[in-house]
Amino acid sequence: MSLLEITDLRIAYGDRPAVEGVALTVAPGEIVALVGESGSGKSTTAHAVIGLLPGSAAVTGSVRFAGEELVGLRDKELEAVRGRRIGFVPQDPGVSLNPVKRIGEQIAETLRAHGLADRKGAAEEALKVLERAGLPDPELRARQYPHQLSGGMKQRVLIGIALSCGPELIIADEPTSALDVTVQRRILDHLEERARTTGTAVLLITHDLAVAADRADRVVVLRHGRVVEQGPASAVLTEPREDYTKALIAAAPTLTSDRLKTTDPAGVPVLRVEGLRKDFGSTLAVDDVSFAVRAGETYGLIGESGSGKSTIARLVLRLEDPTAGRITVVDEDVTALRGKALRGFRRRVQLVYQNPYSSLDPRFTVEQAVAQPAKAFAVGDTASRRRSVAELLDRVALSADTIDRRAGELSGGQRQRVAIARALILEPEIVVLDEPVSALDVSVQDQILRLLVDLQAERGLAYLFISHDFAVVRQVADTVGVLQAGRLVEQGPAEEVLREPEHPFTRELLAAVPGREVRV
Template sequence: MNDDVARRSGSHAASAAAPEGAAPAAGAPAEAPAPGAALLEIRDLDVEFATQQGTVKAVEGASLSLPAGGTLAIVGESGSGKSTTAMAAIGLLPGNGRVTGGSIRFDGQELVGLPDAKMRHIRGRRIGLVPQDPMSNLNPVTRVGQQIGETLLTHGLATKATVKQQVVEVMERAGIPEPERRAGQYPHELSGGLRQRVLIAIGLACRPQLLIADEPTSALDVTVQQVILDQIDEMTRELGSSVLLITHDLGLAAERAQQLVVMHRGRVVEAGDARAILEDPQHSYTRSLVAAAPSVAAARLLPEAFDPAPAALADDDTASLSTAALRKKDLTPLVEIRDLTKVYPVRGREDFTAAKDVSLKIPRGATVSVVGESGSGKTTTARMLLKLIEPTSGEITFDGKDVLGMRGADLKDFRQRVQAVFQDPFSSLNPSFTVGRIIEEPLHAYRRGNAKERRHRALELMEQVALPAHFHRRYPSELSGGQRQRVAIARALALEPDLIVCDEPVSALDVLVQAQILDLLKDLQDRMGLSYLFISHDLAVVRLISDYVCVMKDGEVVEAASSEEIFTNPRHPYTRRLLASIPGNELDIRVEGDGEHV
């Protein structure tokens, strides 16, 4: 391991000698390594990518050791090399990427240079993968049950006669409700959380020795996240399997992994016991990561001289004021939603009610967050507000105007003043456009400035969301998940809207960029009086940014109060269960020197 890596005694992440002996044939049954022996051993790994701008060294001299039956987490910001390291291990680097040095040994067998035919016997059967982005990894024209079954059939673990029942069992193990019905659905018919669980089901289908989980719960609410991670832990205990967990959630890493590897700019900078690193980080970069991580213990920061007590808006007490609104003493709501209901007819079955009698208000300059499990109706509510789907009944007013009746010029003005940042950046960005053109597109559509002015504005926005200027010429496929989400946020800010609907806007971002984006959103709100409808499953983020919180379950609002009230005195049992499920909540993490108490 590199000399600049902070070391810890007894760490399994420290580089060890490669196992002796001949490697078993690819696909041959292998005995489980002895407890504590390395199942995956990466030594001095170098990975390069050929780009239009030249060769990019994505990973340099990275080393780690994952023992059999253990869980090792790799953390770091977007572009740090953590996903590239994992993809190199499973032989799934993009066509322009290649391993240029080092060794990757799995169960004693060298994987670097292994022919593709032999690698296919290992990948899926002995090494499972749960990728980060469900929409770009699931076939949109194939039912999800068929996609899970394909894995079982390919590796000879099911027959055509048994595959349907085995698919149902795999889906149940992955926490997917109504697996028989869900197996017959297409990916677009599932919520983001359910799509992610389908990927988890595929990764676990063959009960592999090693599961590489690349942000496996980034799209899931905390209660489902807990169920999925508990199931992964159970599999590890039963089969002696190992988990390589890639995550930007430090609390999750500390709670679920015994060992932690911190990567920065393609290098391992710190490795060792997970809790020891997070409670007492040694490297300056690790300290900055810990300092930037949001915590439910940290209340929303308010400027001095303002009373943090919420001010009720209406008789139903469904809104509170932000700092900007307090400053202006503006009690007029920008958005009012009353008794909003969405019912989907289902052929041959009872109609499905996605949202029922939802009421909330968004004051000018305030942040109202909506939290709840996947399928609770929070995204459906947001899409009705955006006028992307029509409600079955109810009312929506924006700045005093009826949204549901808007047409022509009124609707165009509404689209300009209300922007959205969606959960899945890959599916919301045009893959044939460069980053610069994507950000400039709303400016062009509303005839803002000339070509030179639009390009200058795009570069300003890229700087605000921490994207390098040379990314202006890149395409979405050339960016990491976090970088793509930053492009989506920059595009939403282009027209300087009054309201931004944020559907999981920071779920794909590492904690450093997440902190930058949240700071940016708060700064824009204070300077411009922006309002936000913020949808998130990350309650620590919700606590940090919200004035007011709505908790939804099964399509209904079960609790609504100020952020302070929700987090310090939750009244509904479901709200209390959400708070209890937050990973790493019990950790006492402190940073000295480079950061503050988190």
């Protein structure tokens, strides 16, 4: 018998349909993955179940939970279901917790709101919630504020809050998309254990087909608000019927996917890092790191959150000063550059950020955003810069009319292409790519990776490619370095390191990569 039954669900904003006739079920103890690209209607469907859609949404159809119709319920009636009987795990742990309240207080508040404990009992139960969620030292965590926890810890807190009231159904909306593989595995293990031992149903919203393959009993594939295919995970993900599902699976990188790079770089290093060290007070963030990157080469830097990847990127970009060590670009030591010399260096090394939704100024047109670095360095005049922007937009496969649009009018993939064009307008020798595709759907991710490979071949660019995704790194990297607690524990040719890792930590990370199993 189904616990959740959605029938002919339709959601529209004015004359724009967002969900068109979605039907799915989730049984007690079952994990159902709702997969699809951004804009497919996944999160909209999830939010409809718990009544979190904006007031402008027009909803028809049926959402029945334990036999009760939820569509049309008043907020007061929904509050009795939301949190107490249906738990919700949001996508972004960074913005989903109150920054000015201690963790323990936020959990206790949920318990008191649903009448499950008084003030003293709620405080005691909050510690048990943190312990069940797998957080070390629950007493300490309860006293801390969100900014004092890692992303993985914050996500565990959110899962703990969602489970604290003993709900019959958990809706998890991309709960691990921003987390590294080991933390991702622990969080998904926790959700799965709950489903298997208590009979809690789980509706897992994800664009990660590997996660769906490992964790789901059934998969529902959405496209443009419609269900295009659904069935057992073993059938949908290994023998898909629909072309769209086949395309999604083909675009998803795995540890056995074909590499996108077919040539080997040659020549001397354009970037050399030697004995790099960075202290933040008593914290050693980067410890004696050395590596080199040649023209046309991609050096993949892999590690967990907090391993020092982004700190190394900031040091290479000279956004931070190293405590010790040396950074050389071509034959110039840039470690101690200051003033005019440092400003000149910034033309040679550019950055593409992780999140395309926050890296572009919403006030700027695309032309202004891409031309901004050239304008800052007084390269060309207004007309010549516009021509350069138009040429770059064409090269990154954006239509000509994109030049006068603003970031809010673009998709995530389009924004990241704009960010890449911006990084290239000064014709740098080195590009630092900090998780450049982690926020993108698999098909868009595939397009961006192919674009980066093509641009590198054309321009001889050296890439420092930072990622927690082994499958992505395998597709584009020539050389791989594995970071653990600020130290490079292993590095070498990508194929060798990812096929036959020598260090136990590398083997542990590879073992945590999702997509190795499909439930039968």
